[in-house]
Amino acid sequence: MQTAHFTIAYWCVLIAVLLPIACAGLAKSGMFGKPRREGGYDNGDPRAWLARQTDWRARANAAQANSFEALPFFMGAVIIAHQLGAHQGRLDILAFLYVFLRMLYIMMYVAGMANIRSIVWMLAFAINIGIFFLGYR
Template sequence: MIVSTGLTLAYWCVFVASMLPIVCAGLAKWGMFGKARRDGGYDNHLPRTWLASQKDWRARANAAQANSFEALPFFIGAVIIAHQMNALQVRVDLLALAFVLLRMVYILLYVANQASARSVVWAMALAANIALLFV
């Protein structure tokens, strides 16, 4: 049985994009919850300080979290504007889906320290978002 929420695919993409920073934060903290603070484990008393002190892939996951938050306002605005302008829904949905998928790839490339490929994917996601705004 399929339950209709009345949300378009583009609006569901907004939801998924809004969850990406949380996924990045979880990734940065992965495996550190059970470790004692004195041994470098996650410090819930000073979470931002702890995250700022991380190195390598954890630091990159935290940076991906910040960048994911930075990308959200433009994406949310573009989706809302496209809906308000009665843009062709299929185009809106496909561009929103492309943006989210590219952002997921971007996060993976960021954590994997693939800087050049990450930058290319970032630009592609930005282009999809700009296209969405003007669709």
């Protein structure tokens, strides 16, 4: 009987789950401990506070939302690829590449590099489609 093991692709799922949390932390960085009347972070109403942010903080918050939106497809694609018996090495490489591209996407988003960001998003999406069909026979 074959025992299950935690693959690199599964580790990539965990990293992808943490990316939106990192984006939220980035959007809030430097604002903890600063009085609310001076624009400091408002833990009592965090969504409204984030919605009032501008510039790179607003983009980091938008990257958070997009990271949450992209997560279900990636998780599903990795699970489906595993269940269909996809070649593990290829799956691990594609999952790693997806996470790398998502990190690059976040950096481009926060930096305000919209055109490059969109290209990176498309590449990551194409990789995710590849993961989804990796085990297809």
